[in-house]
């Protein structure tokens with residue numbers, strides 16, 4: 048057995064895991080991040096972020112060098128692209144003392160020991176740590192050990208077709224300035240959220256930007272069940288990833304574009320749908336946790352709670368988890384086992400995240416009702 052002592056292990060090095068790693072390191076708590084992808088993690092398209100909350104949590108300001116390209120969205124929110132945020136967090140974490148990132152290593156199970164925790168890897172090796180934090184997304188392995196009875200995230204009744212395309216792929220640039228804002232349309236039971244975002248190089252010049260869209264569609268349950276993305280009992284177990292959406296479905300969506308979407312976005316949506324590599328379909332999932340920690344184990348981000356993107360809170364709630372958990376870990380009393388701050392984390396966060404998931408369910412159910420009765 049290869050049992051090595053390590054302080055705190057974070058399983059999952061995507062948005063929530065890297066945010067937590069930075070939050071811990073900023074507060075003097077060293078961490079070891081283990082990510083199963085060997086290459087850079089693949090994620091979504093666009094995200095709304097609260098810059099002030101991000102700065103306060105990770106201890107780096109995305110508005111100073113190296114700058115994270117953003118555009119204003121609404122109130123105190125900004126929009127950025129998923130790849131840009133991931134790259135910024137990864138770069139910051141890789142350069143921060145107290146953070147070790149190990150990629151290409153998959154955790155197959157974890158267990159809480161008396162006052163510590165144990166990890167088992169796909170290569171047969173094992174590790175003992177003082178605490179293991181799961182930031183391993185909504186199929187979380189760590190959650191299975193914390194709440195074995197809890198099951199998976201439930202299908203919220205709609206999927207979101209998403210695309211992120213280069214503005215230069217369009218015949219004409221989007222006739223909107225780069226000063227931000229989300230465009231939201233509801234037509235014939237469908238919902239479109241679209242926006243212009245900084246280009247891949249961070250440019251916000253017209254013609255050089257990227258365009259994002261999210262098209263909410265309640266009519267895909269049969270497809271999701273047939274393709275095994277949603278189980279018979281309504282759990283979400285996969286997404287329609289880029290490159291997997293067949294021509295027939297794309298032709299069906301394309302035929303709807305001129306009838307549904309305004310000229311401003313119609314070409315961008317059509318370009319996104321035509322490009323097999325740009326289009327993905329995410330069945331929206333919701334998961335309300337009963338537990339966030341057990342002994343030396345805890346969970347953050349989508350591993351802990353999953354809400355609809357209509358709440359705008361997916362990433363933001365992971366940032367809040369990181370802020371609370373890192374502070375409690377940093378304030379741990381001398382000689383106190385790690386299970387104590389992890390239990391305090393659960394007490395502090397659980398009521399809030401459960402209320403957030405219930406709020407998400409209400410929004411989803413209102414949308415579903417509108418979309419099926421319009």
Ligand SMILES: Cc1cc2nc3c(=O)[nH]c(=O)nc-3n(C[C@H](O)[C@H](O)[C@H](O)COP(=O)(O)OP(=O)(O)OC[C@H]3O[C@@H](n4cnc5c(N)ncnc54)[C@H](O)[C@@H]3O)c2cc1C
Nearest residue numbers: 059061062063083095153154183184329348349356361362
């Ligand atoms: C369609 C859609 C639109 C969204 N829009 C928004 C939005 O506008 N605003 C917003 O705030 N949020 C939005 N979200 C939500 C947001 O994307 C998520 O909340 C966020 O990305 C979750 O990050 P995470 O790090 O918790 O999980 P993930 O991104 O799922 O990362 C989990 C990581 O853990 C790794 N991992 C998993 N298992 C293991 C293992 N066993 N061993 C090692 N590593 C492992 C994975 O490889 C992955 O890198 C949206 C989500 C969807 C589906």
